[in-house]
Amino acid sequence: MKLNNTAFSEFISNFEQNLSHLFHEQYNIDQLSLSRGLPPELLKGIMDMRPLSVAIPSAYGGRGSIVKECLAVLAAASYESLPLSLTFGINIALFLEPISKYGDDSIKQGVFDRFLDQNNMGGLMITEPDYGSDALNMKTVNKETANGYHIKGTKHWQGLTGMADFWLIASRSENANGDLSRDIDFFMCDISKEGQEIIVEELFENAGLYMIPYGLNKLDIHVPANYKLKPESTGIKMMLDILHRSRMQFPGMGMGFIKRMLDEAMTHCQNRNVGTGNLLAMDNVQFQISRLQSAYTICSAMCAHSSQISGIDHNLATEGLEANTMKAVVTDLMQESAHLLVQLSGANGYRITHIGGRGIMDSRPFQIFEGSNEMLYAQIAEMVVKLMKKQKYQNLFDFLCGFKPAAISSAYFKNELSFNLSEQLPQRKLVDLGKIIARVICAGYVLELQGKGFRKDLADAAILTLRQEVSSLICSFKFDNTLSPIQDYQAGSAWLDFA
Structure with missing residues (x-):
C-alpha cells in the first residue's frame, strides 16, 4: 500500500508504537541519550518507518506535505526524544519543504526517492562563524561557471553536520568587481556527487542534543545550474x-x-x-x-x-x-x-x-x-x-x-x-x-x-x-531600570576588605 493511501491515524499510531518499542524495549533511550549520535541499526529502524514522507508531495510518493501531519510526527518523536524530533524538524522545514516549493522540477523526484527509499537526510547552511544572526552579511560566495556554480565559504553550527546527504546552502553572488550581492542565493548540494564533498573541519562538543552532530564546515564545491533554488521574488524573501x-x-x-x-x-x-x-x-x-x-x-x-x-x-x-x-x-x-x-x-x-x-x-x-x-x-x-x-x-x-x-x-x-x-x-x-x-x-x-x-x-x-x-x-x-555595566567593578568591591 502506498504511503499516501494509508490513513494518517494508522500511520501515526504505528509510528508512536514502533518508536516506543525501539527506545524502551529494543534499546535504552536513557543510556543512548548520553552518547553521541545513534546506533546505525536504531536509526535505520526509525527511518524505515518513513517519518519524513509527511513532508514530501504526494506527486512524488509522499504523504502530501500536510502541516498537521508534519507537526504530529514531530510531536510523536519529541515525546520520546527531543533530539530526534529536531532531526526531523531540520529535514522537514529546512530542506524538504524548501525543495518542494523552490527546487527545480528536474531534481525533485531523484531527491525525494532517496529520502523515501534510502533513508537520506538533508539540512540547511546559513550561519557563519563571524555572522551569526547577521545573515545578510554572510561571506560565502557563489560564482556562475560554464557548468553551473562554484560555492566557497565557511559555515558552522549546522545540525546534522557530517551526517546529512544533502544540504541547502545560502550564499551571495560575486559581481565582476568582486563585490557581493545584497541578495541571497540558495543552492542544493549532494555530497555523494564528485565536486560537492563538504569538508567537516571540526565536530563541536555540544552540551545537549547529543544525538545531533554540529560542527565547522568548509565549502569549495561546484554544483549544476539546476541545483539553484528559484525564489518567487527575491532570495531574501525566500529565506x-x-x-x-x-x-x-x-x-x-x-x-x-x-x-x-x-x-x-x-x-x-x-x-x-x-x-x-x-x-x-x-x-x-x-x-x-x-x-x-x-x-x-x-x-x-x-x-x-x-x-x-x-x-x-x-x-x-x-x-x-x-x-x-x-x-x-x-x-x-x-x-x-x-x-x-x-x-x-x-x-x-x-x-x-x-x-x-x-x-x-x-x-x-x-x-x-x-x-x-x-x-x-x-x-x-x-x-x-x-x-x-x-x-x-x-x-x-x-x-x-x-x-x-x-x-x-x-x-x-x-x-x-x-x-x-x-x-x-x-x-x-x-x-x-x-x-x-x-x-x-x-x-x-x-x-x-x-x-x-x-x-x-x-x-x-x-x-x-x-x-x-x-x-x-x-x-x-x-519599572524604571536604566542600569548599565560598571566597567571597573573590581575596584573597591572585594568583600574581604570589609569583613
Missing part, C-alpha cells in the same frame, strides 16, 4: 519564508516534549507520598502542575493555528510577527516545563539519565537557534510600535483591540494593557513589550482552539496563566 515556516513548526517539536514533562510530573506527584498524602495534594505542587498543563494547552493551540497558515502554499515572508511569537513562546514553555519537572522530581531529577534534567539541556538551545528569543521579542515589539505610529495609536490596548492577531483575546488583558507607549523605547523594554504582545497573541490561539471544541477547563486555566504572566511582565516593563 524569510523558509525561516518563518520553520519557526511555525517549533510547536510540533514542543508538543510531545511538553506533554512528556507533564505526564512524568503527574505520575511522580501522584505516586510520591509525603506525610499523609501524595505530592499532588500540596498547593504549590498543584500550581506547578497547572503551569505544565497550561503550557500543554498553549502549545496545542499553536499547533492547531500553525496547521492552518504555514503550508508551503502560503508565502510567510511577511509573517514574522506570528512566526516569532510561536518560536519564542513555545521554546520558553519547553525550558520552563523541563525545570518544573526537575524541581518536582527532587534529587532524582538531578540524575544524568533523568528525562527532566536531560530536557533542560536539550531544550535550552531552542531559545537560541533560529534567532535568539530576546531578538525575536524585540522584533515583535518593533513591528507593533511601527504599526501603532503609522495608524496614530498611543494606547496599547486600543491598538490591540483592532489588531487581527490579538483582537480576539485583548479584552482579557484590558486592565493591564490600557496605557500609552512612549515615543522611544530602549531595547530592554522592547524585549519586555514583545513578551507581553506574544502572550496576548497566544491567548488568541487558545480561544480559537476552544471555539473548535477543545476542553474549556484547560483553555480557561491557560488564559489565567497568560494573564498572570502578562501582569508580571507589565511590572517589569514599567
